[in-house]
Amino acid sequence: MRLTVKEKAYTNCFFHVNRYFLLQAGATGVLFYNNPTRKALLYGRIRITAWAEGDPLISVPVLSITNSFGSTLLQNQATVRLTLKTVNRMTVESTINVLCTTKGGDAKDTIVLGAHLDSVPEGPGMVDNGSGATSLLEIALVMAKANYELKNKIVFGWWGAEEIGLLGSRHYVRELVKDAKSKKLIAMNMNFDMLASPNYVPYVRSIPWGVFLGVLRIIGEQSPLTRSHIFRHIGP
């Protein structure tokens, strides 16, 4: 394999391989390396962020290498020839969204409350997102019991396959977009992700890249008054 190092192109990719980048670069493989201060190899979900049903899947090997190896390749890119051998398994699985809509409330001013139901294979999923999914279930049960007279119609959504690219919630939004009228009926979306976060502030996560996770968070724990509301599951 001929090696072309495009350092800049990698800079903002993080866990995502942009399909545009892959096509433009004509890549036959992708290597990630971490910054020098972090010894661990980068690993994570590699996905095409705007993936829609029917879109091509990533068909090139994507590997993680150490920073020193990456730097060496970068310095010697004119002369290095690299052979990549990978063993992959690709499967097609089914996933589901669970949706529950209140009978009452103004449908023209619908509020969507959502939480993803899946978790990553690396963890038991108690926080991400057992805490969000069960909090949302509890809210639904309490509301049903109290039998409130609702101003807004509420859709409770438990999304499938979030961790591999927001597939469930994307599907929901895409179905809405097909009917432009129904999209306009949604006034607000709230995302319940990892509510059992470690910094004691409801809806807030402390890690800097929490913004990508789409949780309601405070930008930096030093500035607790600056809040950024990220509504992940209602897309463009």
Ligand SMILES: [Zn+2]
């Ligand atoms: Zn999550």
